[in-house]
Amino acid sequence: MAWTWTYETADGATVGRSEAFDSRSDAESWVGEEFNALLEQGIDQLRLFDGDTEVYGPMSLHPA
Known part of the structure; x- marks a missing residue:
């Protein structure tokens, strides 16, 4: 399988x-x-x- 990241805005909209x-x-x-x-x-x-299976997320890029 191929591993990829989806990019999202804070409201969870996928942008890439x-x-x-x-x-x-x-x-x-x-x-x-x-x-x-x-x-x-x-x-x-x-x-x-991992392919079409979500492994984890959402993972924020902002400090907690």
Whole structure:
């Protein structure tokens, strides 16, 4: 399966999707690298998918 992130606004509206990653660790590492760029694009939260199955989310990009 391919691992992807969906990008969402604070109200949960999907506004995009990441590239596909071969592993969960690759997907999670990518978020760490792109965190600030995602915030600058107006992304508020993410959801991680393994194929069509949601693994977790929403994960806020803002401090608690």
